[in-house]
Amino acid sequence: DTCSDLAWNGCETDVDCGGRSCPACSLGLACLQGSDCLSGICNQGACDIGYTLTVTHTGGGRVTSSPAGIDCGATCSALFDAETVVTLTAMPDGDALFLGWSGLCPMGPTCSVLLGRAESVAAHFGHSVMITRNGTGTVTSSPAGITCGSTCSGTFEHGTTVTLAARTTNGSGWYFSGWAGDCAAAGPFHDCSLNVGAPQSVTADFSPRTWNLAFVSSILISPTLGSVEAYDTQCNLFAFAAGINNVTGTEY
Numbered sequence: 001d002t003c004s005d006l007a008w009n010g011c012e013t014d015v016d017c018g019g020r021s022c023p024a025c026s027l028g029l030a031c032l033q034g035s036d037c038l039s040g041i042c043n044q045g046a047c048d049i050g051y052t053l054t055v056t057h058t059g060g061g062r063v064t065s066s067p068a069g070i071d072c073g074a075t076c077s078a079l080f081d082a083e084t085v086v087t088l089t090a091m092p093d094g095d096a097l098f099l100g101w102s103g104l105c106p107m108g109p110t111c112s113v114l115l116g117r118a119e120s121v122a123a124h125f126g127h128s129v130m131i132t133r134n135g136t137g138t139v140t141s142s143p144a145g146i147t148c149g150s151t152c153s154g155t156f157e158h159g160t161t162v163t164l165a166a167r168t169t170n171g172s173g174w175y176f177s178g179w180a181g182d183c184a185a186a187g188p189f190h191d192c193s194l195n196v197g198a199p200q201s202v203t204a205d206f207s208p209r210t211w212n213l214a215f216v217s218s219i220l221i222s223p224t225l226g227s228v229e230a231y232d233t234q235c236n237l238f239a240f241a242a243g244i245n246n247v248t249g250t251e252y
Contacts (some may be wrong), residue, residue, distance in 0.1 A: 003130040040079050050080035059197070060125030061092040066189030072123075075132040080115050087112045090123045097155055107145055114240045126157045131164070132181075135206030136174040139166050155194045166204045177207040191193045194201075 002010035003022035010021035014029040018036035023046045025037050034040045037047035042155040054077040055063045055070055062073045066087045069078030080086055088111045092098045098109055103121040106110030113119055130141050131152040138149050142163045145154030156162050164183060176188060180203035183192035194200050 009034060014160045041081055044239050047207045050079045051082055052077055052079050053086055053113060053122060054118075054120040055088065056120065056152065057123040057125060058098040058159040060127065061090060061098060061123065062106060063123050064089050064091070067207060082115060084114055084115050087116060088121060088123075090125075094124050096125045096127055096158060099126045124157055125156045126160075129154050129156060129164075129196060129202065130193065130202045132201075132203045133206070134203065135177075135208070136172060137168040137176055137204065137206035139164055139165055139202075139204045143166075158197060162194045162196055162200075164194070164202060164204075166191075166206070168206060173209050175209055177205045179204060192203050196215045214225060 002012065003016050005014060006214055007075060008015045009022070012022050012034045013031050014025050017023055017025035017029060020236060024035070025031055025154050027039065027047055027049060027247035029037075029047050030045060031037050031047050032044050032045075033193050036042055039047055039050045040235050041050035043049045053065070053070065055065075055072045056076065057072065058065065062071065063076075064071050065078065066089070067080065067084065069080060069086075070076065070088070076210075088102070088105070089097045090111075100107050101111050101123055103119060104119060105121055111121060113121065113176045114115040129141070129146065133139060138147065139152075140147050141154060143156065143160065144161075145156060146152065146164070157237055161175070166179070168174045168176060175211060178188040179186045179192055182200045183202045183204075192202065194202075
């Protein structure tokens with residue numbers, strides 16, 4: 001067996017290793033290609049140390065590497081020579097935004113990683129959620145990011161479930177009357193949950209409350225008021241205190 005005769009012969013790339021038939025060679029031994037080496041890396045004719053770089057993301061774009069090896073999307077990890085500087089580039093889809101990296105990388109669309117060990121990096125892509133508010137009320141989001149009123153748009157990572165809640169203040173004279181746009185199916189009595197896989201546009205409609213106030217006035221029933229007009233005046237005072245305007249009465 002040429003793979004165990006302590007001689008460099010046959011198709012071996014070094015003594016008893018490499019080639020088509022023998023076990024892979026260890027660090028520093030001769031090689032012709034990566035499959036000749038235990039590390040999978042043949043660097044200038046010798047087996048070299050290699051480390052794996054892994055990229056993760058939830059969607060909304062892709063990450064490529066230089067030197068080639070990673071195209072994530074599809075291929076999200078690759079083996080590179082030790083001490084190689086691998087530059088990663090984040091490319092958002094046409095309707096997405098690049099939000100940044102986590103792990104070794106600073107902000108910016110590119111990241112350079114010096115491989116002295118196995119490393120992992122996460123890329124974050126996201127989409128906008130835009131709120132149009134009609135009337136008086138507040139729309140908030142969970143996770144936080146939108147408080148509309150003041151902040152009516154937010155950007156959330158691709159695949160995030162965002163829950164929108166529409167609320168009014170007690171005594172404001174307004175109520176929430178319904179959603180439109182990407183929340184149209186939620187109806188007026190429920191919060192709206194969105195899976196942010198693309199830009200989202202939502203309308204929240206708030207409507208003023210109206211009251212129908214009927215009252216009966218009579219000198220016999222309320223002799224101290226003296227007249228229907230006096231009763232109307234007093235009823236309007238009560239209504240005004242409750243936030244109801246333009247109340248009229250009918251004499252019976």
